Amino acid sequence: MxxxxxxxxxxxxxxxxxxxxxxxxxxxxxxxxxxxxxxxxxxxxxxxxxxxxxxxxxxxxxxxxxxxxxxxxxxxxxxxxxxAALKPEKMQEVFVVLGALEALAGDLACRNASEADIADIRALHYHMLAHHARGELAHYFRYNQQIHQRIIDCAGNATLAQAWRAMNAHVKRARYLANLSGERWDKAVKEHEEMIEALTRRDGAKLQMLLRDHLANKLVMVMEALQARKTEVVR
Amino acid sequence: MxxxxxxxxxxxxxxxxxxxxxxxxxxxxxxxxxxxxxxxxxxxxxxxxxxxxxxxxxxxxxxxxxxxxxxxxxxxxxxxxxxAALKPEKMQEVFVVLGALEALAGDLACRNASEADIADIRALHYHMLAHHARGELAHYFRYNQQIHQRIIDCAGNATLAQAWRAMNAHVKRARYLANLSGERWDKAVKEHEEMIEALTRRDGAKLQMLLRDHLANKLVMVMEALQARKTEVVR
DNA sequence: TCGGCTATTTTTGCATACAAAAAATGATTG
DNA sequence: CAATCATTTTTTGTATGCAAAAATAGCCGA
Known part of the structure; x- marks a missing residue:
């Protein structure tokens, strides 16, 4: 939790x-x-x-x-x-590292996850879809986080998990600023759809790529949010 | 120190x-x-x-x-x-994460390093070669560490550098146990040779691969050292 | 001798006391 | 009035004190 x-x-x-x-x-x-x-x-x-x-x-x-x-x-x-300050440059750095860590985790998860694990993650995915459908952002984030967390856990590497958690803390912090626009949100959900599919097929290479892209898109959203906050302060 | x-x-x-x-x-x-x-x-x-x-x-x-x-x-x-205990399982985990981080750093370094940076690293490399030739293990390790450190720094990502340092501390700890056999040592040096070449050509993909392999080989050595220590204790 | 119980000692975890550094205040002077 | 410097106040950094938990030692009885 x-x-x-x-x-x-x-x-x-x-x-x-x-x-x-x-x-x-x-x-x-x-x-x-x-x-x-x-x-x-x-x-x-x-x-x-x-x-x-x-x-x-x-x-x-x-x-x-x-x-x-x-x-x-x-x-x-x-x-x-x-x-700690929440600077755009820092966020870029964090996302680059997080991308490498999640990509690694995705690859490992495709090898190590049990069928039950994958079923669990898929279940979380459907919960997330439900909250997306209802526009319940907070709940959506909660399940989103849980899915990523579970993928990391399935990699079966506690050291990786700890490093990920530290990086992810920074991202979570930025999340609380982000107001997902409808279209970006839909896109994120679509990406998750593909990720689940790749995981189910245990296609590590594909999942790795999807996770990288997904994070890159998240970064864009976070950067926009930071930019918005900045202009807001100035205004 | x-x-x-x-x-x-x-x-x-x-x-x-x-x-x-x-x-x-x-x-x-x-x-x-x-x-x-x-x-x-x-x-x-x-x-x-x-x-x-x-x-x-x-x-x-x-x-x-x-x-x-x-x-x-x-x-x-x-x-x-x-x-913290120094268990083989933990080492395996650390090396997997370190592999991902160094691969990322290598890729970024190929893009971001200045010519002066690369020249510096090459200079360190030759120092290292000299100490290898003389069989001076401690000095060899020192330059080896500096080379890896410099590659990380050239990636231009302080967050990555910090994560790397934390992981690397565990590896350094194991190093002090390792007695490099002549042939393994030669192999490690050869790998460094290739790495320097890839960096000079700014071939990120290649350097990434070499770093992964290099770390995998290091892991083997560390595991052997741990094994040796274990039997030594038992004996 | 061994196991288990209690008493003593040690060590940890938290609170507080005190000194040094920084910040805030204010007074003096140009 | 501003600026600088001295003085007070606040805050941090470190040491110490104290209570509770753990480790250890000692004791007894089977």
Missing amino acids: LTTSIANPSNVTSLAERRLLHETVVDQLRDLIVQGELAPETKLNERVLAERLGTSRTPLREAIKFLASEGLVELLPNRGAVV | LTTSIANPSNVTSLAERRLLHETVVDQLRDLIVQGELAPETKLNERVLAERLGTSRTPLREAIKFLASEGLVELLPNRGAVV
Whole structure:
């Protein structure tokens, strides 16, 4: 699942908690950044943030260092940390790398996925189609993400999966800005259709290519969204 | 010392670069792990390690969290952290991902590298040849690493470079175990020869292929080294 | 001797205290 | 009035303190 239930605002003390505070803080902070609640280039005030997350500065700082390694925050010596900027150039870089990783994953998935795996992915695909038909963007994104995630998982390479997740965090962040136009959305769905087909036929070379193209198109959408945001700010 | 001498051109972190204890500790700890001074699966005792690095537990813990995100250490809830294990399966995974990243970098480098860049890389190559001729393994490795690093840098994608560095850390760690046999070593050098040639001709497709093969061969060597270490322990 | 229980020690996880650096404020002077 | 510098305030970076969990040692009984 994408987000851990954030429900728990206050105490962690009452129940016997297996999970470490550090991890929950990492997840909470990552969600705040990915979902845009902490906008790009926002300064992270440790005292304020720690209070907001119901913890002290120590675990928060550890979480910040962890996310810095993922690239979601940037460390400024003696000046704390800021949410990583969301620059077009950075997005281009991320998409290039993500393209290579997904292409690899697609190829591996075609070899390693079980029939049950493929059936699952196809099921997710139909859910996604349903939400597309109803114009339910948020739900569409959710299933879209799950499909990509499952393809990665089917590659059977945990290291690849982790690298992908880190890159994908940046993309997800941009997604929250994107307003899919009807025609672009239809095109994306069509591409998914072909991807599912290639996966079913276990045509690794084809899937690889489709994933690359799909990502290239996503990049175009994200860049447009970033451009729109920029002019909006200026206006 | 390897990492410090690299005098890095492409920035891993942000613009403002000033010395901070945290960064120092991260680099020191990473070196200890990569160079095998802290062996795989070693428990990291915070008090002892902090004293060894001349600092307190707080910055050390932050460094540990940072490296955990890079995958060099593993966090055990309520039981601290250990140096990541060096398992054959993990190595296979890393090499597959690294193959995709280097292939991508090779392709991009063929397009983006300046003539001066290529000349630099060729110069490094000849240094490497010299050390190979003299059987100076450590120096050979150093130039070998620099060549790969420079190819990555020439791709002109800082995000790619960072992902590569993280993966490469795992490989470097395994390197310190590897004793190159004469014939394998000769083969590796020959592969480098071809790579330099492809880069000079800016034949991206060819370089991509060569890098993949080169890495596949490296994997074989690493696996043999791991196997040897295992039997050695058993014996 | 061995296994399991409790008590002690060690170690981790989190909070807080303190010092140094940066930012904000304000006063003085040209 | 602006600019610069000194002073206060805030924020970060590091060390330390303390409670809880884990590891270890010691003890007893079968």
